[in-house]
Amino acid sequence: MNETNMGDLNILETVERYIRGEMNPDERAHFEHYRKNHPEVDQLVVEHTLFLQKLNRFGEWKKFRQTLQAVHTDLAESGKIEATRLAGRAKRVYLWNRYKRTGAIAASIAGITTLGISALVFFLSSKGAGSQFEELNRKYHWLATRSQQQGNEIDAIKKNSNAAATVSYTKGGTGFLVDPKGYLVTNRHVINQAKQVAVQRGDQEYTAEVAYIDTERDLAILRITDQRFKSSGYLPYGLSKKSASLGEPLFTLGYPRDEVVYGQGYLSARTGYEGDTMSYQVEIAANQGNSGSPLLNRNGEVIGILNGRQSDQQGFVFAIRSQEILATLQAFRKSLKQERIYLPTQSRLFGMERTQQVKRIQDFVYLIKVN
Amino acid sequence: MDEKQLLHGLATNDRKSIEAIYQGSYNSIQSLIVNNQGSVDDARDIFQEALIVLYEKVRQGDFELNCQIRTYLYSVSRRLWLKRLQKQKRLYAEWEDADELVSVDTDLDRHEQEDADYERMERSIQQLGEPCKSLLEAYYLRKQNMASIAAEFGYTNADNAKNQKYKCLMRLRKIFFNE
Numbered sequence: 001m002n003e004t005n006m007g008d009l010n011i012l013e014t015v016e017r018y019i020r021g022e023m024n025p026d027e028r029a030h031f032e033h034y035r036k037n038h039p040e041v042d043q044l045v046v047e048h049t050l051f052l053q054k055l056n057r058f059g060e061w062k063k064f065r066q067t068l069q070a071v072h073t074d075l076a077e078s079g080k081i082e083a084t085r086l087a088g089r090a091k092r093v094y095l096w097n098r099y100k101r102t103g104a105i106a107a108s109i110a111g112i113t114t115l116g117i118s119a120l121v122f123f124l125s126s127k128g129a130g131s132q133f134e135e136l137n138r139k140y141h142w143l144a145t146r147s148q149q150q151g152n153e154i155d156a157i158k159k160n161s162n163a164a165a166t167v168s169y170t171k172g173g174t175g176f177l178v179d180p181k182g183y184l185v186t187n188r189h190v191i192n193q194a195k196q197v198a199v200q201r202g203d204q205e206y207t208a209e210v211a212y213i214d215t216e217r218d219l220a221i222l223r224i225t226d227q228r229f230k231s232s233g234y235l236p237y238g239l240s241k242k243s244a245s246l247g248e249p250l251f252t253l254g255y256p257r258d259e260v261v262y263g264q265g266y267l268s269a270r271t272g273y274e275g276d277t278m279s280y281q282v283e284i285a286a287n288q289g290n291s292g293s294p295l296l297n298r299n300g301e302v303i304g305i306l307n308g309r310q311s312d313q314q315g316f317v318f319a320i321r322s323q324e325i326l327a328t329l330q331a332f333r334k335s336l337k338q339e340r341i342y343l344p345t346q347s348r349l350f351g352m353e354r355t356q357q358v359k360r361i362q363d364f365v366y367l368i369k370v371n
Numbered sequence: 372m373d374e375k376q377l378l379h380g381l382a383t384n385d386r387k388s389i390e391a392i393y394q395g396s397y398n399s400i401q402s403l404i405v406n407n408q409g410s411v412d413d414a415r416d417i418f419q420e421a422l423i424v425l426y427e428k429v430r431q432g433d434f435e436l437n438c439q440i441r442t443y444l445y446s447v448s449r450r451l452w453l454k455r456l457q458k459q460k461r462l463y464a465e466w467e468d469a470d471e472l473v474s475v476d477t478d479l480d481r482h483e484q485e486d487a488d489y490e491r492m493e494r495s496i497q498q499l500g501e502p503c504k505s506l507l508e509a510y511y512l513r514k515q516n517m518a519s520i521a522a523e524f525g526y527t528n529a530d531n532a533k534n535q536k537y538k539c540l541m542r543l544r545k546i547f548f549n550e
Binding site: 057062065 | 384389390393394401415422423430485488489512541544547
């Protein structure tokens with residue numbers, strides 16, 4: 001450190017002691033005299049006073065903001081303000097379904113037993129007229145209370161694992177296989193707080209369980225536990241490691257209804273909701289139930305998974321990037337002790353006609369039903 | 372507590388007063404924003420910024436609102452939110468106001484200046500790097516004394532820490548004034 005710098009430091013220290021009133025009267029008088037005769041010191045005093053004020057104000061502003069955050073959290077948690085309960089309109093809405101219908105599923109081995117009533121409900125729901133919906137809701141309600149009792153039965157079943165029971169599912173989404181042994185990926189919000197999970201394709205329904213949750217990425221991995229499920233060999237699609245390009249044509253398969261629905265569109269922005277870099281913005285028709293649908297490019301590579309839509313009039317659709325799915329799969333793989341899962345990165349659909357691609361893919365996309 | 376006492380509490384970062392003001396005004400501002408293309412998070416940000424505008428006002432010794440606190444906060448939030456919508460070039464319709472409005476132009480102008488100042492200080496401190504950043508934060512923002520800072524940062528004595536602190540302050544001044 002050279003002379004002048006050391007001198008500057010000392011002056012700064014002296015000035016600061018002066019500003020803070022830390023000098024004794026003699027010293028103070030001496031300094032004031034010195035200040036009068038040295039304009040550069042006088043200026044430093046003025047300037048530094050101002051600077052310390054700014055610094056001080058900055059500190060208090062920071063503290064005030066911290067208090068605000070703490071107060072907000074407290075009041076929201078104790079319910080004194082509505083912040084946690086009220087959902088914004090122009091927020092991202094998740095595309096899962098509140099089921100207006102019920103499905104029957106054998107919670108144990110038999111897999112065939114269905115209640116007559118649920119068959120009726122299915123039948124009615126496919127017609128979809130307004131008045132029938134009224135009826136449906138009522139039946140649904142009736143079933144729901146019933147299934148409460150049945151829920152108890154299921155607990156009993158778990159113990160003696162013999163009888164069959166009916167489960168009514170209340171919401172749903174889409175998921176697709178990432179390992180042919182029976183691992184599917186979907187959105188975390190689809191299976192949030194799930195008591196029971198089943199996957200369905202056509203008239204085949206299988207019980208499943210949540211194997212892994214990645215809250216940060218809004219992803220979840222399901223494992224089909226049903227013994228009737230048979231591995232289908234290999235996956236036709238792969239998860240792309242590369243980012244998709246702006247304007248790239250894309251298509252999706254999902255379950256906004258009980259039946260698989262095809263949709264096509266294009267990538268409209270490289271980031272998702274409010275600039276989220278883990279996601280894309282897509283121009284594609286997506287509805288409640290499309291959450292968890294694979295988003296594929298023309299080569300049959302999965303480039304993302306649909307997870308939400310902006311609820312204002314613009315209605316942008318968002319998809320989580322395939323690289324994020326791969327990252328979640330990697331993490332899941334690490335968490336497994338014995339079993340190994342496969343990371344699909346190769347598509348076998350290059351150069352095929354779209355109808356052929358869809359035909360191959362649809363066997364791997366499932367309706368996810370959650371209770 | 373009457374409104375004047377609440378304002379004094381706000382100026383001194385008094386938790387009870389802030390809670391009371393928060394509780395009295397937050398919900399109506401949240402509905403304003405959520406009903407106009409905003410999210411709950413936007414509502415929180417805007418409302419807290421409005422509280423900062425009020426905080427700056429009362430810190431200047433200006434306790435005369437000429438209206439209720441909630442009316443003031445509503446008027447400020449409304450302006451802040453409109454501005455943000457315009458900035459994002461988002462379309463918005465003229466909306467119906469649930470509350471009466473007061474003019475807040477001068478306060479918002481001052482707020483913009485102060486905000487720029489805070490941001491400049493924040494950036495300057497970020498540029499400092501460690502240990503200067505933590506050292507200055509401990510002394511000037513958290514008001515720790517030199518002896519405890521010396522112990523915390525591992526200086527052999529308070530004088531060395533003090534010397535280092537002045538060097539850091541010199542650097543901060545330089546960055547801040549040259550920005």
